[in-house]
Structure formats: C-alpha cells, structure tokens
Amino acid sequence: LAPAELMLKVGAQVILTKTLDSSLGLVNGARGVVTKFLSTKNPVVRFERGEQIMRMERFTLVQSGEVVASRTQLPLDYGWAISVHRSQGMSLDRVQISLSKVFECGQTYVALSRARSLEGLSLLDIDFSKVQAHPKVLAFHQTVLGNII
Template sequence: MVSDKMFTYISRRLSSIKQTPLPFGGLNIITIGDFFQLRPVKGKTAGGLMSTLMISVSTRVMLIRNICTSDGLVNGAMGLGVSLSSIQNGIPIKPIEHTFMFLGHQIVRSQFPLMPSWACTVHKVQGLSLDKAALDLGSTVFEKGMSYVALSRLRSLQGLTIIRLDPYKFECSDEVLEEYSRLRDTLSPHDDV
C-alpha cells in the first residue's frame, strides 16, 4: 500500500523535475488499487498464526498467508474447510512454521495458515469484490475512510445489508481532502479528470 504522503511526495517531486505545477509533473500516472485503503493492523507476535485452530468440515475459512498465487491461494482468500486427512476436489493446505522470540526463548509454531471467517474485518476484505455483505457501520468503525472501504467492496446495492449505521463514522482523511482540492485547483477547466 502506498501512503497518501508518498503519493504527494512523488507528485511534488515530478512537478519539481518537470518544472510545472501540474500534478505528477503533467505525466500520466497509472495506479491500481484503492486510494482509501486502510493502514495494516499490527501485532500478533507469532506471525499471525493462531495458537489453536478449531474448525470442522464446512467451516468457512480464510488464508492468512500467500500459498500459491497462481491458483488464487493468497492472503485473504476464503473457502470451506473440507478435511484434514484427504482432499478430493480441493487444494491441500499444509501447516507452516513461524519462529519467534517469547520471553527470551526461541519458539517455533506450526499451524495451518487459516482462520475461521464467518465474519471478516474491513481490513481483510479491502481487496475483494463481493456480491453480498452484511455491514456493521456503527461503533466498530474506528478509522477515517473505513466506511467507504466497507461499502465499496460490494458490486451492487442489492447485496448490501446494513446491520448498524452511525452517520458520524463516515469521515474522510484531511490529507485526501487536501489532495483532491489541490488537484482540482491545479487542473484547468478543459482537462478531463
């Protein structure tokens, strides 16, 4: 994820190099992604691996590591737990090891890189496109832009269910508003945005 500060720096640096006030020095910049992405949540000393993993057959699970990107087995991919002993129509997921320090001792945790995912955080689904979602946009929203990210995951309004809604949680970061204002002021009326 590229921060808004980095985008601003790149834009100003290119404007300085090209000696023009135009955004990104008047160059065409192609970006892929979402300008309103959320900062990663930090923590979990064991590499994100759970100390215990309790799932059963047909439990909805989410990968917490990239396993095989060409097969779509990436961090955040969801599916159903089928079996720990035999796989017929699925792709086997093997346990991984993560080494970390705890109270001065080196610990190795071996665990399947999965977690139950009957519900997901906005952080985990920000790269997905969903047909259906039930959203809690109430007191659980703690970051500017988080409501936008949650709503923008849906392909259509037909799949949207809002469980709780706090209109005061719809906030945009000041830096994003300033950058949009700067871009609007810099572009002439004849430029296409």
C-alpha cells in the same frame, strides 16, 4: 494471531494466513470453504481456483539469528468475519457491514465499496457521527463542485 485451537467442520469459511502458491491464487487472505477432511489434521478447502488439501506448516520466529518461537499449525483462520482493513482489494457478492466502530476517514467508503451490488449489501449498526471524509477530499470536491455550479 491465529487461534490456539482451530475447530473446523464441513462448510466452514476460512482465510489463508500464508501465501502457499501465488500461481494458484493461494495467497495470504484468500477465502475458501472446507469441503471435506482427509484426516482430522488435513481439511480440504475449496478456493476460487479449485480444492487444496491443507497440511500443517511450521512457523518459526527468528530474532538476531536465534529461534525465539516456533509453532506448527494449519495456515488457516476463521473467515466468517473480517476487518475493513483486511477486506481492502476484495470484491464480495454478499457483505454485511457493521459501521458502529468506524474510526478512520474513508473507512466507511472502503467497507461499502467491497460489495459488488446493492442487493448483496446489508448494513448494521450505523453511527452516522462516525462516518467521515478526509478534509482534503472535502476541499477537493468543494473546488470541483464550485467550478461546475
């Protein structure tokens, strides 16, 4: 869920929470930086393909043909930190990763492979006992390496 109150300032990193225009790269999960404000409700955000004036959007939840909830908000969330799951498919110039709460096979690989370079990678809180590979992956590698050695 988006925060009840989104307090932004120039320089704030944000993530788009709704696809607005895929041809402009304004898709759910797109990262940007607030560059200025046209009003208190209209921040201007610089995304990869240019600046976008953000406007309030109405979100409505309909169940069985009946509106059960409605909310008006900016389609933005804070982008200072994201989960490993949310980062899948991203390539990041700078990434700081906490590996203390890894809970799934391959999650460490996904997190580490987001960094474009070793210079842009910083690791925190490494709990090596939680870093694990899937048993099928280990078996495959053993088969491949067993044939080479």
